[in-house]
Amino acid sequence: MLKKKLSIFVAFTLISATVAIPYIPANAANLNINVSIDTTQDKTPISQLIYGGNWDFNDASITSKRLGGNRMTGYNWENNFSSAGSDWQHSSDTFLLSNGNVPKEQWSQPASVITTFHDQNQAENIPYSLVTLQAAGYVSADSKGTVSETEAAPSARWKEVKFNKGSDLSLTPDTTDGNVYMDELLNFLTNKYGSASTPMGIKAYAIDNEPALWPHTHARIHPNQPTCSEILNKNVELSKVVKKLDPAAEIYGAVLYGFGAYNDFQTAPDWESVKGSYKWFLDYYLDNMKKSSDLEEKRLLDVLDLHWYPEAQGGGLRITTNDTANIDCNKARLQAPRTLWDTTYKEDSWIAQWFSQFLPIIPNIKSSIDKYYSGTKLAFTEYSYGADNHITGGIAQADVLGIFGKYGVYAANIWGGGPYTASGFNLYRNYDTKGSKYGDTNVKCDTSDIANSSVYASIVGSSDNKLHIVVMNKSYDSAANFNFTINSKSSYKTGSVWGFDSSSSTITQRTGISAITGNKFTYTLPALSAYHIVLEGSPVAPTISLSGYINPSVTSANPSIKAGFKVEIPGTTFGTATDGSGFFKIDNVPSKTSSYNVQISKAGYLARIISNVSGSTNSQLGSKDVSLEIWAGDVPINGKSDGVINMTDIVEIAKCFNSIKGAQDFNASCDFNLDDAINMSDVISIAKHFNATSGSYK
Ligand SMILES: [Ca+2]
Ligand SMILES: [Ca+2]
Ligand SMILES: [Ca+2]
Structure with missing residues (x-):
């Protein structure tokens, strides 16, 4: 169950490797995929630290950098020597100095591996440095x-x-002397750069690296398998040191290598004795970090730091490989990110086979955080989906970054990187080579075809005038028509498009979108491609709706008695009529700061005007239970009512008294109770509000 991880050395040599792109037939019929976006829903901030790396690669625009990996476990900050461990012959040497481009004259200066790393980040405008501290017990002499x-x-x-x-x-x-002190290192770094709360400060520290693997990676330093209690104690004690010397610095722990460590800390010797009712080791770790934090009255764990190298396979090969000759593996790579979030997906892996109750992985981790140490952030400071120089690696990378943003991951640092994975980053970070970026607020976005597509949407801050959509066609064979339907406070007219595909990792501008109407448009992506669409719009004038219930003053057996009352906004074209339940609703009324009047009328009824109705918020004028009563009795004469119920109206009824429907003298306006006859019951309806005027309504 050990992951196959590239050493830093191997990873660097792979960056320049090139892999041929297989021929992809494009003759299959286009897929049709529906995408619905709502810029008013599911609005959540996207942490900019998800676009991080463990080193610079290609032209990827990254936001944070980590100084970590196996090498940092044996790093001695006093002399800058470190141990390769099992990555290379348990060699104690100057690798971190040479590999880190530390100027030769600084090789013997304290912590020059760290200071060179941090100085480079500052020079590259990478604001966030994450530095690994040593907790395994010993470092290279x-x-x-x-x-x-x-x-x-x-x-x-x-x-x-x-x-x-x-x-x-x-x-x-x-x-x-025989010792290397961590508090002395923190003191040295804060003295040089200031605290994490200042612009130059190192922002975060990790409690060593992949402790569950120490007996394998660093058998000369820590040959015995660490216990749960050992790692917990070391996390607490080292965090206390950092929090004392640099309270603003963020603590990353426990830097677990993969699922075997999340689950039972790699079958730790004491796991069964500490397990209790915990679902997995993460629960134990979070719960006990919280208890220790409560004792200290300060947070000792800011970020739950995990590594995630997918175990998913395709065609018998793990998708983390850079070997892209196996098409089934490539296809599995495109689906593998779903294990991060999709409850309906089952990958081909030992995790899905034996531990499916822990998948999808991000929601399960987050539920443990919520249960045991609420507020703890989540980071994946090492991960890789392989194929750094293949379209499937580029698409998987873009997909994973979309998922990290959508599902609230705080920080992430790719381990690896190549031309296509760099484009996966730059699709979000620098799609036009002018520094333009994906939005920082996620909005609701759903696709009808999870297997063949991934789509993410965002806006900048709270304004949706500009809508960013990252869309991927994951089909190996078919182009896809994406039918977008957008609910937004903005009306979009045009869009510009950038993307990469199987022909090249370079992001180029694609055919733009013009003449969008009704916030709907269709755009076609070739098979195996990832695009960034930027829609430009202007705010739609805000509108309100006015609704309510009316009730006629007449008792009637006719089920239509409440229907057909005109509801209008005088002086406008807005209006409607009541339905059989007396309900009315006028939509799309322009919002305004002043108020509206609403008039309710029907032939034979005394018109009612509701004044001072808010012009800026939706209003309900009367409910089903407490409805607006409309009084019968104001009979129109020559088509006109006079706004008062009086003798004139009685006279009008007298003219048709005792008539029935169909008779020549029948006047429908006087048949208030709709029984097709004009008689005493209609006269009684008038009597109820005799002498009332439109002003008599309250
Ligand atoms: Ca010393
Ligand atoms: Ca009248
Ligand atoms: Ca009648």
Whole structure:
């Protein structure tokens, strides 16, 4: 269950490798995929730290950088030597200095690997540095190469790491004693750069790296399998050191390598004894970090830091590979990001086979956080979906970044990177090569075809005048017509489009979109492509709706008695009529700061005017239970009512008294109770509000 991780060295050599792109037939019929977007719903901030890396690669525009990996476990900040562990012959050497481009004259300066890393980030305008601290127990004493098994710590080849020095902290650490102190390192870094709350400060520290794997990766430093309680204790104690010296710095822990560590800390020796009712190790870790934080009265864990190298396979091959000759593996790579969020998806992996109750993985992790240490952020500081130089790697990368943004991941750092994965980043970060970016507020976006497409939408801040859509056609064979329907406070007219596809990793501008009407349009993507659509619009004038219920003053057996009352806004063209339940609703009334009047009328009834109806909010004028009563009795004469119920109206009834429908003298306006006869019951209707005028309504 160990992951196959590239060493930093191997990863660097792979960056320049090229892989042929297979021929993709495009003769299949187009897919039709419906996408609905609502810029008024599911609005959540997208953390900009999800676009992070572990190093610079290609032209990827990244927002944070991590100094981590296996090498940092054995890093001695006093002399800058480090141990490769099992990645390369358990060699203690100067790799981090040479690999980190530390100027030779600084090789013997304290922490120059860290300071060079941070200085480079500052120079590249990468504002967020995440630096790994040492907690395994020992770090390299020298750069004399391979450490044999008999020289495993403790031996002269190692210095012991202590979190607290217990005496005055020095800016020039003693390289001749047997110890390396973490509080002295924090003191050195905050002295040089200021605290994390200042612009130059290092923003975050991780509690070592992948501790569950130490007996494998660093058998000379920590040959025994760590226990749950050991790692918990080390996280608490080292975090306390950081929080004391740099309270604003964020703590990342426990930097777990993968699911085997999330689950039972790689079958830790004490797991069964501490498990209790915990679902998995993450629960134990979060719960106990919270308890320790409560004791300290400060948060000791800011970010739950996990690594995620998908175990999903296709065609018998794990999708994290850079070998792209296996089409089934490539296709599985395109689906693998669904394991992060999709409850309906089951990947081909041992996790899905044996531990499906923990999938999809992000919602399960978040529910543990909510249950045991609410407010803790989530980071994946190492992950890779493979195929750094293949279209499927580029699409998977773009998909994963969309998912991280949509599902509230706080930070993420790709391990690896190549031309196509760089384009997966730049589709969000620099799609036009002029620094234009995807929005920072996620909005609701759903596709009708999860298998063949992924679509994400965002706006900038709270304004939806500009709508960013990242859309992927994951079909290997078919172009796809994407039919977009958008609900928005803006009306979109045109769109510009950028993207990459199987022909090249370079993001280029594509055919634009013009003459959008009704916030609907269709756009076709070729098979295996990822595009960024930017729609430009202007605000739609806001509108309100006015609704309510009326009730005639007449008792009637006729079910239509409440229907057909005209409801109008005098002086406008807006109006409607009541339905059989007396309900009315006028939509799309222009919002205004002043008020509206609403008039309700029907032949034979005394018109009622509701004044001072808000012009800026939706109003309901009367409910089903407490409805607006409309009084019968104002009979129109020559088509006109006079706004008062009086003798004139009685006279009008007298003219047709005792007539029935069809008779020559029958006047429908006088048949208030709709029984097709004009008689005493209609006269009684008048009597109820005799002498009332339109002003008599209250
Ligand atoms: Ca020392
Ligand atoms: Ca009248
Ligand atoms: Ca009647």
